[in-house]
Ligand SMILES: Nc1ncnc2c1ncn2[C@@H]1O[C@H](COP(=O)(O)OP(=O)(O)O)[C@@H](O)[C@H]1O
């Protein structure tokens with residue numbers, strides 16, 4: 001079973017490949033509705049109607065091969081196996097939004113995986129891209145916005161060593177506080 005953080009990495013890589021320079025990641029863990037959602041919104045080049053069709057189509061066929069990749073298709077299958085679904089909204093020249101929803105308690109719902117490492121890697125390897133990460137856990141919020149961090153840094157690169165270790169602590173503490181010590 002593929003971890004959700006790896007799917008997330010895939011989806012964000014698509015946004016980067018689409019030349020986005022602002023990518024928003026929103027994760028919602030809502031126990032009341034037993035729902036987990038992962039949404040990635042970008043300002044990249046978007047998809048034409050025909051690309052959007054060909055990307056969505058294979059989810060509903062049993063076809064095993066396709067000329068486009070499998071990232072979205074695998075994520076969609078994972079969501080659908082877990083009592084959820086994947087929705088893509090995209091407009092050419094404007095951007096794309098990919099949202100996967102899972103039934104939180106579903107036996108086939110993959111584990112979250114290493115969100116902290118995934119997020120840090122994305123920030124460090126893509127210093128010119130702005131990332132906003134918003135994670136809501138049972139009503140509590142953790143937000144990290146690289147635009148704000150860059151403003152504070154005033155020219156110091158965001159992938160400079162000390163900055164990276166500060167961000168690592170910030171993300172680690174933020175996510176730990178969110179979970180209130182609870183381990184998934
Ligand atoms: N955020 C995005 N912006 C623009 N196009 C996208 C985006 N995500 C996916 N696509 C389009 O959908 C196709 C399929 O994506 P995916 O399933 O991840 O496979 P792959 O990335 O290997 O091609 C991509 O090749 C691209 O054309």
Ligand SMILES: [Mg+2]
Nearest residue numbers: 010014069071
């Ligand atoms: Mg991909």
